[in-house]
Amino acid sequence: MSDKPFDFRLINGLQGDPAVFVLLKRMGEALLFDLGSIDNLGHRDMLRVRHVFVSHAHMDHFVGFDRLLRVNVPHRRQLSLFGPEDFIERVRCKLNSYTWNLIDPDQIRFLVHEVRGDGSVWAALLTNTDKFAAPAARTEITHDHLATLRDGSQVAAALLDHKGIPSVSYKLEAPAILKVRTEKLKSLNLKAGPWLGELQLRVRTGKAHGTLDIEGREYSIEDLSAEMITQQKGRSLVYLTDLSFSPGNLAALKKAFGHASDGISESSFADEDRSRAVDKAHLTSRQSALIARSLGIQHFHIFHVSGIYGQGPQQVAEEARNFFHSLPGPGPELDREIQIELGKVQS
Ligand SMILES: [Zn+2]
Numbered sequence: 256m257s258d259k260p261f262d263f264r265l266i267n268g269l270q271g272d273p274a275v276f277v278l279l280k281r282m283g284e285a286l287l288f289d290l291g292s293i294d295n296l297g298h299r300d301m302l303r304v305r306h307v308f309v310s311h312a313h314m315d316h317f318v319g320f321d322r323l324l325r326v327n328v329p330h331r332r333q334l335s336l337f338g339p340e341d342f343i344e345r346v347r348c349k350l351n352s353y354t355w356n357l358i359d360p361d362q363i364r365f366l367v368h369e370v371r372g373d374g375s376v377w378a379a380l381l382t383n384t385d386k387f388a389a390p391a392a393r394t395e396i397t398h399d400h401l402a403t404l405r406d407g408s409q410v411a412a413a414l415l416d417h418k419g420i421p422s423v424s425y426k427l428e429a430p431a432i433l434k435v436r437t438e439k440l441k442s443l444n445l446k447a448g449p450w451l452g453e454l455q456l457r458v459r460t461g462k463a464h465g466t467l468d469i470e471g472r473e474y475s476i477e478d479l480s481a482e483m484i485t486q487q488k489g490r491s492l493v494y495l496t497d498l499s500f501s502p503g504n505l506a507a508l509k510k511a512f513g514h515a516s517d518g519i520s521e522s523s524f525a526d527e528d529r530s531r532a533v534d535k536a537h538l539t540s541r542q543s544a545l546i547a548r549s550l551g552i553q554h555f556h557i558f559h560v561s562g563i564y565g566q567g568p569q570q571v572a573e574e575a576r577n578f579f580h581s582l583p584g585p586g587p588e589l590d591r592e593i594q595i596e597l598g599k600v601q602s
């Protein structure tokens with residue numbers, strides 16, 4: 256099995272509605288990026304989804320809400336949803352558009368969050384008990400730490416401009432991989448045992464202090480972890496869609512996400528159709544490749560290719576891949592390429 260902590264699937268391929276199913280392999284739990292049509296997602300996978308991160312409420316990104324609701328009604332579990340300003344009201348309206356006289360109190364529980372432009376995050380727990388009337392309240396949650404998932408992965412957000420409306424981009428960051436240096440056991444005169452699991456847990460949860468009892472003797476956890484444990488940065492996945500190629504968006508992405516190992520990015524238009532991309536506040540193949548490179552992404556995947564390409568979305572994908580492979584990594588040379596592209600966008 257590979258070290259990769261997550262797998263993902265573009266539910267509707269290169270050109271269909273945006274919706275990405277991400278499976279966190281360690282816990283079997285899943286999340287969705289965007290809620291375009293999810294009719295192609297099987298029932299079993301649907302039930303693994305606990306968190307849903309929506310970029311914005313253009314119909315092709317939100318029309319799948321009804322299926323999410325439909326599948327979850329009998330299961331009485333709480334789902335967490337995230338989206339931009341006004342998202343709570345939108346979900347409330349969707350829920351209130353159905354009749355609910357035959358279900359039990361609290362059978363539907365959606366904890367809905369709004370990632371707002373002033374840096375705050377607001378939330379409301381919408382349940383059928385009070386006709387989904389709970390008011391939104393400001394939370395302690397911050398954009399750089401929206402949610403912690405069961406395997407320890409964290410999700411952060413960047414607010415971007417999409418022709419005057421906010422579109423949220425997300426980054427999933429898997430926890431660092433811990434490796435035990437078993438070759439050190441001998442020199443420390445220790446035997447492997449359950450204490451190794453305890454040691455790893457303490458390091459993973461940021462509690463690498465105090466002492467650990469090993470066969471009746473106390474050892475400093477700090478010393479043990481320094482000797483025995485190495486940490487390797489985990490994989491991270493940026494989900495990027497529906498934004499214009501602008502200095503403000505580029506700066507916001509860099510600031511919020513820094514670097515990432517994997518990226519799923521819209522690439523709505525071919526490079527030669529730049530003026531269409533500007534008009535619709537979307538990215539071209541070249542622009543998506545420039546952004547991916549600026550975030551240090553190594554594994555680059557594109558989707559949300561415009562319907563104007565008919566049967567030929569593969570060509571746009573190919574073009575994006577070629578740009579990606581020919582561009583340099585983060586640095587002055589890449590910055591120059593970005594400036595050239597910004598010049599073309601603004602002219
Ligand atoms: Zn879109």
Ligand SMILES: [Zn+2]
Nearest residue numbers: 311313417497
């Ligand atoms: Zn859109």
